[in-house]
Amino acid sequence: MLIIDCDLCTACGICEGNCAFGAISVQDDCAVVNESCTLCGACVESCPVEALRIEVAEKRTQDNLDDYKGILVFAEYRHGTVAPVSFELLGIGRKLADQRQVDLSVILLGGKVGGYSEALIAAGADRVLLAEHTDLEQFREDVYAAVLERVISESKPEVVLAGATAIGRSVIPYVATALNAGLTADCTRLEIRESDGMLLQTRPAFGGNIMATIECPHTRPQMATVRPKVMAPAEPDPTRKGEVVALNVAEYVPASKLEVIETVVNDEDQVNIQEVEALVAGGRGLDSAKGFSLLRELADELSGTVAASRAAVDSGWIPYPHQVGQTGKTVNPKLYIACGISGAVQHAVGMQSAEVIVAINRDKAAPIFDLATYGIVGDLYEVVPQLIRKIQEVKK
Numbered sequence: 259m260l261i262i263d264c265d266l267c268t269a270c271g272i273c274e275g276n277c278a279f280g281a282i283s284v285q286d287d288c289a290v291v292n293e294s295c296t297l298c299g300a301c302v303e304s305c306p307v308e309a310l311r312i313e314v315a316e317k318r319t320q321d322n323l324d325d326y327k328g329i330l331v332f333a334e335y336r337h338g339t340v341a342p343v344s345f346e347l348l349g350i351g352r353k354l355a356d357q358r359q360v361d362l363s364v365i366l367l368g369g370k371v372g373g374y375s376e377a378l379i380a381a382g383a384d385r386v387l388l389a390e391h392t393d394l395e396q397f398r399e400d401v402y403a404a405v406l407e408r409v410i411s412e413s414k415p416e417v418v419l420a421g422a423t424a425i426g427r428s429v430i431p432y433v434a435t436a437l438n439a440g441l442t443a444d445c446t447r448l449e450i451r452e453s454d455g456m457l458l459q460t461r462p463a464f465g466g467n468i469m470a471t472i473e474c475p476h477t478r479p480q481m482a483t484v485r486p487k488v489m490a491p492a493e494p495d496p497t498r499k500g501e502v503v504a505l506n507v508a509e510y511v512p513a514s515k516l517e518v519i520e521t522v523v524n525d526e527d528q529v530n531i532q533e534v535e536a537l538v539a540g541g542r543g544l545d546s547a548k549g550f551s552l553l554r555e556l557a558d559e560l561s562g563t564v565a566a567s568r569a570a571v572d573s574g575w576i577p578y579p580h581q582v583g584q585t586g587k588t589v590n591p592k593l594y595i596a597c598g599i600s601g602a603v604q605h606a607v608g609m610q611s612a613e614v615i616v617a618i619n620r621d622k623a624a625p626i627f628d629l630a631t632y633g634i635v636g637d638l639y640e641v642v643p644q645l646i647r648k649i650q651e652v653k654k
């Protein structure tokens with residue numbers, strides 16, 4: 259952490275000017291740091307009176323790393339089904355387990371969820387750990403975290419994988435903290451280093467401008483969340499055999515501090531741009547919310563739906579569930595038509611794996627053309643109506 263010695267600080271403000279994150283400011287004759295601090299050290303170097311220093315917490319090293327074996331996937335059960343990301347995690351989990359020559363287990367929490375065991379085994383699991391209890395019917399962070407912590411402490415997997423979804427993102431940090439384990443959020447690539455079996459966890463960093471590979475050499479399990487649609491699920495094999503273990507969770511399901519009064523499914527949340535084969539996406543180039551009506555017409559012709567860049571979402575033209583990119587969703591449809599989108603790296607990471615990318619942009623130097631299978635240089639308000647007409651003609 260950043261330590262500020264107010265006896266030495268002269269409130270000169272040099273550190274404030276040198277902080278790229280707006281994390282330090284001078285208040286009442288001394289510098290004050292806020293939660294935006296990344297510990298980059300720029301302020302420490304710039305301080306002429308050495309009033310700032312970074313103290314690194316002592317590294318915790320477990321001495322029983324070898325006791326941890328196997329890969330565990332946290333499967334998510336919501337809205338009456340197992341979330342697709344769970345099958346994607348089993349796809350990558352299977353590869354990691356084969357490389358490490360260990361078992362792949364999956365834990366499923368819920369009321370009565372045993373009926374999904376076969377599908378989880380067919381998707382690659384060697385073992386399904388079933389945590390069935392009425393108190394697990396509704397997702398509540400504290401209860402789920404307590405059960406996961408207990409099961410992980412007892413089963414000692416070397417790797418735990420979860421979806422970087424609303425549920426995964428809220429419960430897994432709880433569990434990692436309770437276990438004192440390292441956690442890498444939002445991974446886009448996972449692999450095993452052959453020389454020592456370490457899990458290499460890669461994720462975008464610094465606004466998506468670099469890819470950082472993170473390892474947790476000193477603690478177990480190595481925990482990672484993975485964004486939906488980044489990993490491919492394995493082709494289901496109904497002949498696969500696996501073990502189903504019913505966990506006796508009744509003895510350790512804690513009383514919750516949370517009460518779920520009502521579950522309301524937001525209509526907009528029903529938009530699942532990740533499940534659609536054709537996406538027509540609009541960006542700032544649309545210039546107004548009305549542009550999405552035109553894109554919707556094109557999407558309807560293609561039996562698809564509309565998506566958006568963050569600029570369009572931030573402008574209030576379309577709600578967030580439509581956003582593609584680093585802070586939105588990752589999609590890989592058969593067809594992605596980008597209209598008035600420049601192709602910033604934070605957008606590209608969410609759509610570059612689409613099978614066919616069509617870019618419509620009036621700037622022929624827009625980076626989106628570097629990703630596009632087909633590029634159309636022109637005004638989208640001229641090009642899109644022509645495309646709609648052409649599709650209608652072909653359909654006739």
Ligand SMILES: Cc1cc2nc3c(=O)[nH]c(=O)nc-3n(C[C@H](O)[C@H](O)[C@H](O)COP(=O)(O)OP(=O)(O)OC[C@H]3O[C@@H](n4cnc5c(N)ncnc54)[C@H](O)[C@@H]3O)c2cc1C
Binds near residue numbers: 465585603638
């Ligand atoms: C930490 C972080 C996370 C981010 N996460 C995301 C994310 O998840 N998703 C995301 O999209 N962005 C994200 N961004 C923002 C990203 O950097 C870009 O600012 C954003 O993607 C730009 O959106 P855009 O392409 O719609 O707008 P612009 O970059 O402004 O591009 C508009 C394009 O439209 C073209 N155009 C204008 N008028 C027309 C017309 N009539 N016909 C045809 N073309 C036209 C222009 O030539 C231009 O290329 C993030 C940024 C940061 C820092």
